[in-house]
Amino acid sequence: xxxxxxxxxxxxxxxxxxxxxxxxxxxxxxxxxxxxxxxxxxxxxxxxxxxxxxxxxxxxxxxxxxxxxxxxxxxxxxxxxxxxxxxxxxxxxxxxxxxxxxxxxxxxxxxxxxxxxxxxxxxxxxxxxxxxxxxxxxxxxxxxxxxxxxxxxxxxxxxxxxxxxxxxxxxxxxxxxxxxxxxxxxxxxxxxxxxxxxxxxxxxxxxxxxxxxxxxxxxxxxxxxxxxxxxxxxxxxxxxxxxxxx
Numbered sequence: 013x014x015x016x017x018x019x020x021x022x023x024x025x026x027x028x029x030x031x032x033x034x035x036x037x038x039x040x041x042x043x044x045x046x047x048x049x050x051x052x053x054x055x056x057x058x059x060x061x062x063x064x065x066x067x068x069x070x071x072x073x074x075x076x077x078x079x080x081x082x083x084x085x086x087x088x089x090x091x092x093x094x095x096x097x098x099x100x101x102x103x104x105x106x107x108x109x110x111x112x113x114x115x116x117x118x119x120x121x122x123x124x125x126x127x128x129x130x131x132x133x134x135x136x137x138x139x140x141x142x143x144x145x146x147x148x149x150x151x152x153x154x155x156x157x158x159x160x161x162x163x164x165x166x167x168x169x170x171x172x173x174x175x176x177x178x179x180x181x182x183x184x185x186x187x188x189x190x191x192x193x194x195x196x197x198x199x200x201x202x203x204x205x206x207x208x209x210x211x212x213x214x215x216x217x218x219x220x221x222x223x224x225x226x227x228x229x230x231x232x233x234x235x236x237x238x239x240x241x242x243x244x245x246x247x248x249x250x251x252x253x254x255x256x257x258x
Contacts, residue, residue, distance in 0.1 A: 047070055048070035048076065049067050049070060050065050050067055050070075053065070053070075057079060058077040058079050059077055059079075128160035128161055128162065129161050130154075130159065131159040135150075135153065135154050135157065135159050138153070138157060138159075139154075
């Protein structure tokens, strides 16, 4: 009997634990904190005030103070838990059956004809040939002969397509791959050493190929140029009464 009672207690405990594990969405993600009201204020709180107190006072972020050891209350009011944020778009396409049943084709809307620009150069040329000079006469001439620029004959907007070779490939040329084997084998160092040795050999050959001039003869001008006249050193000056001590 005691074993049956223990098993029942274990079963009850397991059910309680199971009920505690399954939590609702509101428990996992609680709703945002709503703004303070007069009913929430208790004696000893930071936002306790004297005199007339209104709920609008606790919706001003410049007045509301943060409670010690608690998160800051938001002064804006938010909707309840059942409120869904965002825009809900109702499906009007009929779903998968309608998509498989037929294919919607958008009809092309009729485009309004584009108004052609006036050819002022041709109209001004025609007015000058007709002998019309004043502004009034030009206006009347343009009303009478309204010349437009046709898109087909407009050579300014048309650009000749450049002729390209048939085997041309578009895009940026790929960078050549890094020679890892040359880097691991110190190939660039060896090339540099070889270049230095080649330059040193070239310098030595240039020095050998220089023409050695003949022996320079010592002439009188060379001797005079090298000659330095001797400088006579004056005797040191001594006081008169010390000269006899020698």
